[in-house]
Amino acid sequence: EVRPVESGGGSAQVGGSLRLPCTVSGVTFGLRSMGWYRQVPGNGCEQVAQITRDGTTYYADSVKGRFTISQDTTTNSVYRKMNSLKPEDTAVYICVADPGPGNLVSCSAGEDYWGQGTQVTVSL
Numbered sequence: 001e002v003r004p005v006e007s008g009g010g011s012a013q014v015g016g017s018l019r020l021p022c023t024v025s026g027v028t029f030g031l032r033s034m035g036w037y038r039q040v041p042g043n044g045c046e047q048v049a050q051i052t053r054d055g056t057t058y059y060a061d062s063v064k065g066r067f068t069i070s071q072d073t074t075t076n077s078v079y080r081k082m083n084s085l086k087p088e089d090t091a092v093y094i095c096v097a098d099p100g101p102g103n104l105v106s107c108s109a110g111e112d113y114w115g116q117g118t119q120v121t122v123s124l
Contacts, residue, residue, distance in 0.1 A: 009118030020080040022095035035099030038091035045107035
């Protein structure tokens with residue numbers, strides 16, 4: 001079993017910042033990348049960012065320049081920093097081990113390889 005465990009999140013005002021740490025437990029040998037998704041009720045599961053084992057990063061256009069993903073491979077931890085928050089960033093954010101490419105129809109929070117998700121709410 002591979003289990004990402006998340007913390008952080010909460011509420012912020014427009015223009016504010018939040019951090020979303022994530023640590024992976026279980027069988028972590030061989031993990032190739034870590035992903036960051038978000039889910040808004042009624043919308044699909046958007047891939048926000050991804051970081052490979054060698055540190056290569058990918059960001060969705062909607063967050064490029066505002067969000068940062070980094071990692072500590074010695075502790076199997078991923079750090080997600082959200083700056084310049086907007087109301088449309090309000091969503092459940094989920095840490096995912098070894099994600100596939102691109103967006104999904106729906107997120108699978110709580111399943112194997114998926115974190116439980118953490119709510120982020122951005123208000124005026």
